[in-house]
Amino acid sequence: MGQYQRLLLIINPTLRQSPAIPHAGALATASGATLHIVALVKSLHILALLEEGNRATARAAYLKDQDDWLHDQAQRLRASGIEVTAETAWSDDLERDILDHVTEWQPDLLIKQVQHESLLKRTFFTPLDWHLLRHCPVPIYLVGAQGHALPRKIVAAIDTATDSPQRNELNERIIQQAERLALQCDAELHLLVASDISAEFLGDAGGGGLMLGELTLQLRRDLERSFQRSANHFSVPSERRHFIKGGPVKVLAEFAHQHQIDVIVMGRNQSSGLEKLIGSTTEHVLYQASCSVLAV
Known part of the structure; x- marks a missing residue:
């Protein structure tokens, strides 16, 4: 079944x-x-x-x-x-x-x-798909303009920047959903993390006397180790593990285009504060990536 x-x-x-x-x-x-x-x-x-x-x-x-x-x-x-x-x-x-x-x-x-809305309209009105991502109680499969009807390539996009129980649980659910979908469709499964270590994040992190470049390298290594642990846990082959520098929206859109990905599996959280106004990573990926998005 x-x-x-x-x-x-x-x-x-x-x-x-x-x-x-x-x-x-x-x-x-x-x-x-x-x-x-x-x-x-x-x-x-x-x-x-x-x-x-x-x-x-x-x-x-x-x-x-x-x-x-x-x-x-x-x-x-x-x-x-x-x-x-x-x-x-x-x-x-x-x-x-x-x-x-x-x-x-x-x-x-x-x-x-996916119901595409112009940037001008999104400035004044929250798109329907964003409302559904925030309020729908079940996973949502938002069909993009490109990609095979039965997925052949799937990428699970996780976030290893924080090590909270909630984040770890969501990452596990994302990978499980992607893995099951891949098995069901006989599709190729990839695992991806976009590493975006900003100067603002580094300023809050504290460096214990480390220079900025050293701290950046140390943080990136910590994120990559966490990513590799997740990949090992789910037995993702090394050639399908992707730890990429850059902002998540840009990285995911470019990766999906370059690798002809059919579905990106991502997490969705309840938006609040500024994110509620400008949209989350998952919400913005809908307009940047032409493939489908499965939001968990």
Whole structure:
């Protein structure tokens, strides 16, 4: 039995070339999971210009068109052996409706296509995907624009900068999720840490008389040792261990592009303070990396 038994896919039915359905279908096939697809349709403001009777007729016809298309997609998945159910509904509050469906269906994984927002819009409004990363109670698989529907290369991105029990537990969950996904999909698993030792961090660390360069080297060695212990614990081959200098977002985006990674598995924490305003590493990777992201 695979690690996923119930998958919930949320789609925008107007994006009919979305890769989300093939990705969900491939994961369902690999894991033997059931798949429930929910097409949430945003209200059409232009319908408000019509007379009330015409408006109701137009709404019903529009929703039926989307529902007919969705059930055709579901039937194609059933023909390939997947147990699929599907529904179409209007939505005036996407975050609330998605989380309500998560509560109702209790999936092992929520699947959704990444919804790209411009930098200007992100400055004033928190993107829907960021809200889901912060509030969804189950792991989220956010489908990117590129990558194989059934992953062939997966990278687990962990953080060894702190040695707290909470951080260690999250790192272990990230690696376990990535390892299980890789086994299920017969994919290649990589482990990565981005080492970004800033001057501000060094200033707080204290050096016991060490010069700045010596302290930087000592800290980096400590981080790498911690990384190697994690890699040894999960028996990651040496050629698939990557300890890279640089900021996490830039490092992950470039690594995913250069190595044709299909999925980055990352952790997500409750955001607070400045991070809640500007977004976490995982949230920003959504817009920098073109592959999919599995947030644990």
